Amino acid sequence: MLYILILLLGGAFSYFGPWWTIAPVSFVICFCLPQKPSAAFWTSAFAGVTLWVGYSVYLHIGADTDLTARVAGIFTAGVPALADMPAIALVVILATLVVAPVSGFAGLAGVKIRQLIRSSL
Amino acid sequence: MKLVRHLWPLLVALMLMYMFHRSWGVIPPLGKLFNPFVGFLQNAEQGSGIRDGEIVLAGLRGAVTVWYDDNAVPHIFAQNDDDLYFAQGYVIAKDRLWQMEFYSLVAAGRLTEVVGPGALEYDRYNRRIGMARTAANITEKLKNDTVANRILTAYAAGVNAYIDQLAARDLPVEYKLLNYKPERWSPYKSILMLMNMRHTLSGGSYDYRLTNVLTEYGPDVMADLFPDYPAIESPIVPQGTPWAFSPLAVPAAPNVVAAPPDTTLLAFHVPEPRPEVGSNNWAVGGRKSATGLPILANDPHLQLTLPSIWYQMQLSSPNENVYGVALPGTPAIIIGFNKDVAWGVTNTGSDVMDFYRIRFRDATLRTYWHDGQWKPTTRYIETYRMKDGSKVLDTLYYTHQGPIVYHEKRSTNYSSNIPVGYAMRWIANETDGADLLTFHYLNRATDYEDYREALTYFTAPAQNFVFSSNGGDIAIVSNGKLPLKWKEQGKYLLDGTLGAHDWQGWIPREQNPGVKNPPRGFVSSANQFPADTTYPYYLDWRFAHSSRAIRINERLDAMMHATADSLRVLQNDNYNVDARRILPRLLTSLALNDSIRQSAEYAALARWNYRNDADAVGASIFENWLDDLLRGIWGDEFPAEKRLLYPSLDRTFELINNEPGAKWFDRVDTPDTIETIDDIVHGSFKTAMAKLRERFGELSARTWAWANVKQTRIAHLVPNFTSFGRKNILNGGGSGVVNATSRTHGPSWRMVVQLDTDWPVAYGLYPGGQSGNPGSKYYDNMIDRWAAGQLDTLLFMKRVDEQSERLLHRTSLKPKNQ
Numbered sequence: 049m050l051y052i053l054i055l056l057l058g059g060a061f062s063y064f065g066p067w068w069t070i071a072p073v074s075f076v077i078c079f080c081l082p083q084k085p086s087a088a089f090w091t092s093a094f095a096g097v098t099l100w101v102g103y104s105v106y107l108h109i110g111a112d113t114d115l116t117a118r119v120a121g122i123f124t125a126g127v128p129a130l131a132d133m134p135a136i137a138l139v140v141i142l143a144t145l146v147v148a149p150v151s152g153f154a155g156l157a158g159v160k161i162r163q164l165i166r167s168s169l
Numbered sequence: 170m171k172l173v174r175h176l177w178p179l180l181v182a183l184m185l186m187y188m189f190h191r192s193w194g195v196i197p198p199l200g201k202l203f204n205p206f207v208g209f210l211q212n213a214e215q216g217s218g219i220r221d222g223e224i225v226l227a228g229l230r231g232a233v234t235v236w237y238d239d240n241a242v243p244h245i246f247a248q249n250d251d252d253l254y255f256a257q258g259y260v261i262a263k264d265r266l267w268q269m270e271f272y273s274l275v276a277a278g279r280l281t282e283v284v285g286p287g288a289l290e291y292d293r294y295n296r297r298i299g300m301a302r303t304a305a306n307i308t309e310k311l312k313n314d315t316v317a318n319r320i321l322t323a324y325a326a327g328v329n330a331y332i333d334q335l336a337a338r339d340l341p342v343e344y345k346l347l348n349y350k351p352e353r354w355s356p357y358k359s360i361l362m363l364m365n366m367r368h369t370l371s372g373g374s375y376d377y378r379l380t381n382v383l384t385e386y387g388p389d390v391m392a393d394l395f396p397d398y399p400a401i402e403s404p405i406v407p408q409g410t411p412w413a414f415s416p417l418a419v420p421a422a423p424n425v426v427a428a429p430p431d432t433t434l435l436a437f438h439v440p441e442p443r444p445e446v447g448s449n450n451w452a453v454g455g456r457k458s459a460t461g462l463p464i465l466a467n468d469p470h471l472q473l474t475l476p477s478i479w480y481q482m483q484l485s486s487p488n489e490n491v492y493g494v495a496l497p498g499t500p501a502i503i504i505g506f507n508k509d510v511a512w513g514v515t516n517t518g519s520d521v522m523d524f525y526r527i528r529f530r531d532a533t534l535r536t537y538w539h540d541g542q543w544k545p546t547t548r549y550i551e552t553y554r555m556k557d558g559s560k561v562l563d564t565l566y567y568t569h570q571g572p573i574v575y576h577e578k579r580s581t582n583y584s585s586n587i588p589v590g591y592a593m594r595w596i597a598n599e600t601d602g603a604d605l606l607t608f609h610y611l612n613r614a615t616d617y618e619d620y621r622e623a624l625t626y627f628t629a630p631a632q633n634f635v636f637s638s639n640g641g642d643i644a645i646v647s648n649g650k651l652p653l654k655w656k657e658q659g660k661y662l663l664d665g666t667l668g669a670h671d672w673q674g675w676i677p678r679e680q681n682p683g684v685k686n687p688p689r690g691f692v693s694s695a696n697q698f699p700a701d702t703t704y705p706y707y708l709d710w711r712f713a714h715s716s717r718a719i720r721i722n723e724r725l726d727a728m729m730h731a732t733a734d735s736l737r738v739l740q741n742d743n744y745n746v747d748a749r750r751i752l753p754r755l756l757t758s759l760a761l762n763d764s765i766r767q768s769a770e771y772a773a774l775a776r777w778n779y780r781n782d783a784d785a786v787g788a789s790i791f792e793n794w795l796d797d798l799l800r801g802i803w804g805d806e807f808p809a810e811k812r813l814l815y816p817s818l819d820r821t822f823e824l825i826n827n828e829p830g831a832k833w834f835d836r837v838d839t840p841d842t843i844e845t846i847d848d849i850v851h852g853s854f855k856t857a858m859a860k861l862r863e864r865f866g867e868l869s870a871r872t873w874a875w876a877n878v879k880q881t882r883i884a885h886l887v888p889n890f891t892s893f894g895r896k897n898i899l900n901g902g903g904s905g906v907v908n909a910t911s912r913t914h915g916p917s918w919r920m921v922v923q924l925d926t927d928w929p930v931a932y933g934l935y936p937g938g939q940s941g942n943p944g945s946k947y948y949d950n951m952i953d954r955w956a957a958g959q960l961d962t963l964l965f966m967k968r969v970d971e972q973s974e975r976l977l978h979r980t981s982l983k984p985k986n987q
Contacts, residue, residue: 066337067204068186075182103205111213115342115944119202119209121892122346143203150185150200157179164175
């Protein structure tokens with residue numbers, strides 16, 4: 049449920065919002081729906097990754113040119129070891145490294161702030 | 170404690186967001202870049218990336234229709250000229266916004282703002298040679314020119330209409346990678362674009378190194394090795410053409426012609442005129458063409474870049490209908506054709522950059538001595554903003570000649586070959602004229618008179634404007650402001666205290682070299698001398714090496730029943746005139762050495778047909794050997810560390826062929842032996858072959874093939890973005906052959922226009938693509954056809970409702986409130 053909600057609302061808002069839109073979405077949803085902290089972290093992270101990686105792969109496959117390889121090439125230019133990796137894999141890894149902690153910690157923060165407010169009341 | 174326990178995830182999340190939001194050194198903002206909703210993947214286009222439909226734009230007066238053809242070339246149909254230039258700005262921005270802004274930042278010396286302090290010295294150089302200030306002054310002056318101002322304003326409004334509706338996700342990918350946003354466009358920025366061309370095409374100088382030669386060897390050696398006209402030349406205005414004007418009195422040369430530096434401190438580097446930045450153009454008249462009407466060809470050679478320097482388009486309004494290439498950021502078509510005429514340009518390359526040794530009264534640099542009195546300098550403070558917002562200030566002084574480019578030695582100076590304390594007089598800093606009006610009026614020209622009228626607006630960089638009309642005229646004029654000089658004025662560094670060393674006015678424009686309908690039936694240029702020694706004015710002691718010009722003129726002389734395809738073939742001609750001129754003598758010399766005569770390299774060279782074709786091994790050997798040969802002959806007397814210039818190829822070839830006993834062949838560093846020309850030839854050949862073997866292994870048809878050795882590449886404008894460029898393009902050519910494709914430079918646009926009384930037929934293409942987006946299939950789609958020497962048939966529409974299956978998309982630009 050949490051996963052689906054973050055995925056759907058995250059996707060909808062990301063279409064209009066800045067790149068970090070997934071963070072407030074995870075935060076608010078985890079604030080509103082009581083969760084265990086670990087579940088909030090991992091579900092938010094996983095939903096964020098699904099959203100970013102899923103849409104990335106979709107755009108990559110649908111494109112008529114391999115922009116992914118060109119952009120990945122900028123990152124692997126000085127690192128021959130990475131040059132043999134498929135470009136989309138590199139993009140997936142980097143996207144995951146960005147969105148997982150951002151979304152995860154935002155979700156966790158939602159739970160923790162909820163706890164803080166509750167315990168203060 | 171409780172607070173910390175509950176707040177830390179929020180703090181971590183915010184910290185991560187901050188971290189991924191900004192760039193760190195060369196690392197781009199990873200969050201923005203890899204979020205698929207706003208990041209680079211939004212630039213990965215499906216299909217053509219062009220949408221049919223309607224776009225409402227504030228600022229348009231009437232509706233504008235833009236057709237896109239199968240090569241993504243826009244055909245713009247507007248109902249008035251304001252809307253035409255508005256739409257041109259809008260459409261170019263849509264494909265090339267990042268590129269045009271990048272060029273404007275280069276010319277303005279503002280790259281530090283987007284790439285950081287690493288660009289500071291480059292910026293300082295561009296700022297200190299005066300480009301930004303001159304662009305601002307020109308823009309200010311053009312505000313009083315109703316025609317130019319209207320064009321520039323409408324164009325800028327069109328670019329801004331595009332910027333205004335640009336969502337973050339649609340930003341060109343370079344903005345996302347470098348993490349900045351486009352500024353609004355303005356007429357000033359369009360002028361900056363033209364300043365870049367002035368810089369590229371007239372921003373070179375030999376003055377310092379020649380002054381060193383004069384100091385080292387004296388005037389007799391100068392006259393012998395650095396003469397004012399080559400031994401073999403084929404000038405633009407055919408030899409023997411009478412000059413139909415009474416020339417002005419040429420100022421007398423003063424006793425003192427050079428002002429060597431009184432210091433060994435070097436301050437900055439001015440590039441030498443670049444042989445690879447040259448171009449070809451020609452037009453054959455009806456007597457030589459199969460159609461009985463002129464055919465015109467042009468291929469400007471520039472550094473090969475992605476996005477491409479040119480952008481193809483058709484511009485149509487009730488007052489004009491023109492097709493050709495535009496410079497992104499600049500209104501109008503620069504090289505092109507309309508129903509009646511066609512025109513093209515090559516660089517004239519005369520000496521329009523001189524340096525003056527300035528005598529300051531004291532260290533404050535406030536006053537300098539000139540023509541018998543102390544005169545005040547003008548002082549400017551330049552401010553450079555860094556990417557992080559910090560500022561660097563820099564003081565710049567001007568004399569009446571121009572900027573003191575550097576007045577102090579600083580180890581960080583971009584690189585050095587000009588002494589400190591010299592002021593620069595440079596044509597690029599002239600603020601009169603309106604270059605863009607030349608193109609505006611050429612776009613709508615109908616005959617020779619219109620062409621000559623259009624040329625009068627042009628200042629710099631002087632260009633050889635070739636012209637043809639369906640009235641049957643062909644013509645070429647070296648057009649632009651040319652300083653009136655005494656003979657050899659500015660061949661050396663000049664003395665800023667002498668009034669006689671100032672530029673002495675201008676050559677009357679109508680007396681610039683030019684020719685109309687010459688008896689030989691064609692006109693042509695390849696950056697060579699505009700005229701032979703009968704021309705009454707001094708232009709320069711040296712122009713581009715004559716090899717391309719000689720070949721073009723030989724071929725055109727011999728050509729009858731020329732078709733557009735004959736001219737295409739000539740554009741791709743790989744014949745090496747230098748090899749024909751010098752190689753027989755060199756082979757004779759090589760054959761005297763047994764080990765060389767029996768080598769595979771010698772055999773390949775002897776077999777070579779003088780063509781720099783892609784598979785030619787002989788071309789690889791000849792071209793690579795030439796550098797070592799020159800070094801072998803001149804390296805001892807003119808060593809690089811003394812910053813002396815080598816004599817020209819033409820003079821060197823004359824020496825080899827006709828003066829084999831010259832003392833210059835004897836090496837000065839071996840006092841006990843007397844080397845002959847043969848010793849130099851053998852030694853340099855062995856050195857060059859050893860280098861080739863080191864790079865490509867033992868001689869083989871594949872690895873030593875010219876295309877493989879030359880390795881033409883087309884790089885992205887950001888040097889670090891290597892994966893945005895193309896490497897290992899396999900083609901023939903060379904900087905001295907008509908197909909002037911070297912490793913990094915080459916024909917940046919090839920065009921052939923066959924005029925007709927009804928409707929012209931035109932062909933063209935450039936090494937790149939219409940889109941500046943590396944995620945578009947139109948980013949580099951013309952490169953392979955270009956490398957193969959093909960041309961596209963250009964779709965030149967008569968009317969907006971013309972039917973063609975090549976028209977794929979239609980965009981309607983509609984004015985707001987209508």
